Every structure is written in structure tokens, then in C-alpha cells.
Amino acid sequence: MQTKNTFIYDLISGLTVSFAALSLGAAFGTMSGRGAFAGMIGAAIIPLVTSTFGGTRIQASGPTAPMTAVSALVVAFAYEHFPDKTLAEQFITLIFLLNAAMLILTGLLRLGKLIRFVPQVIILGFMNGIGLLIWADQIKRLFGLGDKTQISGSLTTNIVVAGITLGTIYLIPHILKWIGLPERIRKFVPSMFITIILGTIVTTAIQVDVEHVSLGNTVGSFGEFVAMLKNYFPSSSELLTSENLKLALPYALQLTLLAYLDSLLTSLVIDKMTGEKTKQEQELIAQGMANGASALLQGIPGAQATIRSVLLLKEGAKTRLAGVLVGFFALLGFLVFSHYITLITSAVFVGVLFKAGLDVIDRDFMKAYIKNKWSADKNRNLQLIFIIYSTLVTILWDLNIAVVTGTLFFFIAKKYVNMVDAEEEFEIVESDEISG
Numbered sequence: 001m002q003t004k005n006t007f008i009y010d011l012i013s014g015l016t017v018s019f020a021a022l023s024l025g026a027a028f029g030t031m032s033g034r035g036a037f038a039g040m041i042g043a044a045i046i047p048l049v050t051s052t053f054g055g056t057r058i059q060a061s062g063p064t065a066p067m068t069a070v071s072a073l074v075v076a077f078a079y080e081h082f083p084d085k086t087l088a089e090q091f092i093t094l095i096f097l098l099n100a101a102m103l104i105l106t107g108l109l110r111l112g113k114l115i116r117f118v119p120q121v122i123i124l125g126f127m128n129g130i131g132l133l134i135w136a137d138q139i140k141r142l143f144g145l146g147d148k149t150q151i152s153g154s155l156t157t158n159i160v161v162a163g164i165t166l167g168t169i170y171l172i173p174h175i176l177k178w179i180g181l182p183e184r185i186r187k188f189v190p191s192m193f194i195t196i197i198l199g200t201i202v203t204t205a206i207q208v209d210v211e212h213v214s215l216g217n218t219v220g221s222f223g224e225f226v227a228m229l230k231n232y233f234p235s236s237s238e239l240l241t242s243e244n245l246k247l248a249l250p251y252a253l254q255l256t257l258l259a260y261l262d263s264l265l266t267s268l269v270i271d272k273m274t275g276e277k278t279k280q281e282q283e284l285i286a287q288g289m290a291n292g293a294s295a296l297l298q299g300i301p302g303a304q305a306t307i308r309s310v311l312l313l314k315e316g317a318k319t320r321l322a323g324v325l326v327g328f329f330a331l332l333g334f335l336v337f338s339h340y341i342t343l344i345t346s347a348v349f350v351g352v353l354f355k356a357g358l359d360v361i362d363r364d365f366m367k368a369y370i371k372n373k374w375s376a377d378k379n380r381n382l383q384l385i386f387i388i389y390s391t392l393v394t395i396l397w398d399l400n401i402a403v404v405t406g407t408l409f410f411f412i413a414k415k416y417v418n419m420v421d422a423e424e425e426f427e428i429v430e431s432d433e434i435s436g
Contacts, residue, residue, distance in 0.1 A: 013315035014325025035216015041299030051323025055283030096295035103288030112280025129394025131361035153210030165351025262303035
């Protein structure tokens with residue numbers, strides 16, 4: 001129930017998280033190849049829908065690093081397969097709409113309960129793979145490797161800007177603590193948003209000759225926006241063929257599996273914090289509705305975002321309104337500040353995406369493995385093998401194959417060698433406890 005006190009908490013937490021949502025949305029939009037415009041649309045529209053209709057009462061959904069990694073593959077394939085921009089954009093929209101339909105279908109078929117069958121070791125591995133793919137993608141952009149066009153300007157300057165951006169995001173909380181800013185104020189300071197602003201001010205002031213962020217599908221008026229939506233809606237008879245649908249389905253399936261895992265795993269984390277229980281089918285249907293709305297508005301798809309959802313709770317969110325306000329403030333920021341996005345250098349977003357990649361990669365298992373001397377434990381070694389397997393298959397082959405085959409092999413190992421899955425959290429045992 002909404003009261004004056006809960007509204008204030010929801011307002012503050014929603015505003016705080018919206019800074020991270022909009023910053024990441026622009027960065028993820030750039031990474032996807034669709035432009036910052038598409039990412040910011042997703043950052044605004046998705047939380048508005050999921051927080052209103054989702055099965056997790058308090059949450060913050062939007063474009064995520066894993067979803068964007070696959071979206072980037074979709075955009076790259078579309079423009080390679082369809083030289084005509086309109087057809088390419090229609091194909092992208094088609095895949096995103098298929099993803100939305102599949103998510104809604106998984107909810108209607110009550111498939112949310114299957115999340116408990118995916119082993120933790122496989123989840124850790126594929127998340128590591130996604131994080132490493134993000135790093136590889138940004139390194140390719142910096143150096144112009146593979147099929148990536150190199151970010152224009154001085155290579156050295158771009159590397160320095162990206163590195164300083166990454167370091168500053170981590171340093172800001174420590175600097176604020178060092179200058180004596182009270183914790184009750186520090187926790188509301190969005191270090192990523194501030195880093196982007198500082199980086200933009202500095203590079204603009206000294207007139208660094210490097211590439212700046214592209215908005216992508218920009219429009220000058222509401223009429224132009226509506227015309228763009230009609231133009232890029234997948235309605236061309238040339239596009240809607242059985243052959244093109246066969247090309248689209250594997251990508252839509254990848255996005256669906258990823259949104260399923262991303263959203264429901266995050267919901268488990270949030271449920272532990274709140275003591276509530278997510279209505280999984282309702283959550284999947286809401287995520288599908290949100291991704292469908294984002295696709296129709298030329299945005300990119302997303303899922304329930306772990307870090308943003310946890311941050312929303314830690315900032316004191318009390319009701320669904322908090323998540324809705326994340327979307328509202330992100331939309332307001334998009335409408336007011338979108339024209340200033342082009343002042344941001346591309347290398348700044350590379351640094352932001354390096355941070356996003358690090359956030360996805362799990363480091364707790366390896367820390368515990370080394371410090372607890374698990375190398376002598378047969379079961380821990382098997383867990384490590386499965387993590388490495390799903391990481392490598394995700395990077396070198398396919399996310400779906402990593403999850404499906406990894407899960408299958410795990411249950412075979414569980415049956416024949418009594419393998420036990422990894423915990424969700426790992427304790428570091430002191431050396432004297434190990435020896436004793």
C-alpha cells in the first residue's frame with residue numbers, strides 16, 4: 001500500500017537507479033550496433049512494463065550485458081545479410097518481437113519452474129562466457145580486430161580514455177569516503193553516471209580528436225518517429241519468408257533463453273532479500289510484453305537486471321512504484337538529454353562496458369577454490385571443469401548449446417559419480433581452519 005513515507009523511499013530509490021539505467025542503456029545501445037537511442041528506449045520502456053505487471057514485486061529490468069551481447073550478433077548478422085537498411089532493421093525488429101512472443105509463451109506454458117534444473121556451475125560458466133565476450137567485443141572495437149571497425153582517432157588516446165573511465169568508476173566511491181562524505185549520502189551518488197559526465201566534460205574541454213557516440217536512429221519530431229516505427233516494422237513481403245524465419249528463430253531462441261535465465265535468476269536473489277516469492281510465469285509474460293514494446297519502439301531487449309534490482313532494494317524501495325519510477329526518470333532523462341549523448345566519446349562507453357563485463361564475470365568460485373585449497377577435492381575439481389566447459393562453449397560456440405549440453409552432462413555426472421552442484425555463495429576459509 002502506497003503511503004507518503006513509502007512514496008518518498010520509492011521516489012529516491014527510483015531516481016538513483018535511473019541514472020545507472022540510462023547510462024547503461026546508452027552504453028548497451030552503442031554496443032548492440034543499433035545506437036545509444038535504442039538502448040535508452042529499452043532502459044525507459046522495459047522497467048515501466050515489468051515493474052507494473054511483473055511477478056517480482058520490486059525489481060529493475062532493462063537492457064543487460066548478456067542480452068546486449070546477443071543483440072549485437074543479431075544486428076551484425078542483419079546488416080551483413082540485408083544490404084538494404086530498411087530490411088535489416090525490419091529483420092532485427094522481427095527477431096526481437098519473436099523473442100517477446102517466446103517469452104510470453106514460456107510464461108503461458110508455465111515453464112518458469114524449470115529454472116531450478118539449471119545447475120549453478122553451468123550458470124557461473126555461461127555468465128563468465130558472456131562477460132569475456134563483452135571484453136573481447138570492446139577490445140576488437142578499440143583495435144579494429146576481426147569484423148569490427150576501429151574507433152576513429154588516436155588508438156593511444158582511446159585506450160587511455162577507456163582505462164581511466166573504468167578506473168574512475170571504481171575510484172569514485174573510495175574518493176567520496178576519503179573526503180568524509182556521510183554514507184547516507186554516498187549511497188545515492190551514481191558513480192557510473194558521474195564518470196560519464198566527467199569524462200565528457202574533460203574530453204570536450206581539451207577537444208580530444210576521437211570518435212563520439214552515435215544516437216543511431218534519430219528523429220527530429222514525433223511525426224518522424226512514427227514514420228520510422230512504421231518503416232521498420234517487419235511487414236515487407238520480401239522479409240517475411242520461410243527462409244528468413246528460419247534465420248531469425250535461432251537468434252530469438254538465444255535471446256529467450258538468456259532473458260529467461262537472467263530474469264528468473266535475478267528474481268531468486270531478490271526473493272532472498274525480500275522474503276517474498278516471485279510469480280515466475282507472470283514475470284516471464286511481463287518480460288515478453290516489455291521486450292515487445294521496446295522492439296516496436298526500435299529499442300533493444302532486456303531482462304531483470306541483478307545489480308540494478310539489488311541497488312533499488314538497498315536504496316529503500318518499498319513498492320512496485322520504485323521500478324516504475326526508474327523507467328519514468330530514464331524516459332525523462334532520455335527526452336531531455338538525448339541530444340547531449342553525442343558529446344560522449346565512444347571510448348568512455350568502452351570503459352563503461354568493461355565495467356559491465358566485469359560485473360557479469362563470477363570471481364567468487366575461483367577465489368574460494370584457491371584460498372580454500374579445493375584442488376584436493378574431487379567434487380570441487382568437477383565443478384571447476386563444468387564451469388570451464390560452459391564458459392568455453394559460450395565463447396567459442398553458442399550460449400544455448402552451453403546451457404543445454406552442460407545441464408545434460410551435469411545430471412549424468414550427478415548420477416554416476418555423485419557430483420554435487422556448487423553453492424550460490426562461497427565462504428573463504430582461513431588457512432588455520434583448513435589445516436586444522
